[in-house]
Amino acid sequence: MATERLIPTETIIALDTVPIRFGLGATEELGYELDRLGIRRAMLVTDRNLRQFGLVEKVEGIARDAGVELEIFDHIHVEPTDVSLREAIEVARKSRPEAFISLGGGSTIDTAKAMNLFSTHEGELLDYINKPIGAGKPVPGPLKPHIALPTTAGTGSETTPVIVLDLLDQKVKTGISHRYIRPTVAVIDPLNTLHCPPMVTASVGCDVICHAAESFTARPYDTRPRIPNPAERPAYIGSNPIADLWSQQAIRWCATYLRRATYNPLDIEARSYMLLASTFAGIGFGNAGVHIPHAMAYPVAGMVKEYWPPDYDVDEPLVPHGLSVIINAPAAFRYTAAAWPERHAELAELLGVDTRGMPVRAAAEAAADAIQQLMRDVGIPNGLEELGYGEADIPGLVEGAMKQQRLLVGSPRPVDADALAGIFRDAMRYW
Known part of the structure; x- marks a missing residue:
């Protein structure tokens, strides 16, 4: 007799999470992580407003000192929309980087997740957006390496399997959820949050x-x-x-x-x-x-x-x-x-x-x-x-x-x- 007939309810706890590097100054270990993952060409997804605090330049320097060729995308929309994500995805599909580095809050990290998903696999936003709004298709396979550096203490997007976005025409927020969406590693440095008002x-x-x-x-x-x-x-x-x-x-x-x-x-x-x-x-x-x-x-x-x-x-x-x-x-x-x-x-x-x-x-x-x-x-x-x-x-x-x-x-x-x-x-x- 099939197990599901004997036990009709769920019995399995499946816990996936992300390797974490946490602590004051953890950003300095980004170079080690890039080298460990064998990354030589990456896209840095970041919020241009972070430049005034020197955070973008710091991450750029660490990555380039590690021998990584870096392309920067900094057109982040606060609370991503279908329009802003499609623009970001188009950039990623043209560039085809080996990996992604995200530096910012949940909007930035979620944008990087979307760029990674749609530059790795075919499809459109509504293919993967959760039902009943989208088709809710499962992500076909693993994504490229993604190192997330959060700059706000909020969404936890550096550890989650979710991309959240606004559908402007429908005036509703929704999401894409799958375990493959989680970043590869999270570098979590409290010093990167001191600028938050x-x-x-x-x-x-x-x-x-x-x-x-x-x-x-x-x-x-x-x-x-x-x-x-x-x-x-x-x-x-x-x-x-x-x-x-x-x-x-x-x-x-x-x-x-x-x-x-x-x-x-x-x-x-x-x-x-x-x-x-x-x-x-x-x-x-x-x-x-x-x-x-x-x-x-x-x-x-x-x-x-x-x-x-x-x-x-x-x-x-x-x-x-x-x-x-x-x-x-x-x-x-x-x-x-x-x-x-x-x-x-x-x-x-x-x-x-x-x-x-x-x-x-x-x-x-x-x-x-x-x-x-x-x-x-x-x-x-x-x-x-x-x-x-x-x-x-x-x-x-x-x-x-x-x-x-x-x-x-x-x-x-x-x-x-x-x-x-x-x-x-x-x-x-x-x-």
């Missing part, structure tokens, strides 16, 4: 909180249908004992250090632990996945009206990814707490709430309160209304969120359009 630090740090909290509370892996073919196993498998370890520690560090990093930019200890938290959360959610707050975030970012985020150097309205996620989180976790109160109570404790003597349900709901207080402390806007949304926008927001079934399936509590409408309504204003 307060609200960028706060926004990307809130993304870390949500990555870790969502993966920690995601529907458990062993409640999902068994995957008979390992090649078809999704990158996001649900919460599990291995991913939980990474997510738990990331939550603790965020609760301790995000406020300090936001208001004391040169606090090396806080910067270091927030970057570790970002990396740990990336490993956790890159395996377990995220759920309702991220699904809701995609239309919040995609339907932006006139919101101009403080401290971001942009020439168009923008809801940064971390902000679009955290703005929904308290309402979403209040909704999911009823389905798994014990896990949500543990989340509250990780966030610093003294849950001793509390009934489990009260402790579970305290997790949302703790996230809400963290938002207030680091200057996050008070709900969707402050981003320009109102009751009339809820149908469009729900429609966009419902397209994110890859994420919504990870919710510990089933969610439909009516439930999402209620969560969006609750997220309009918090205090």
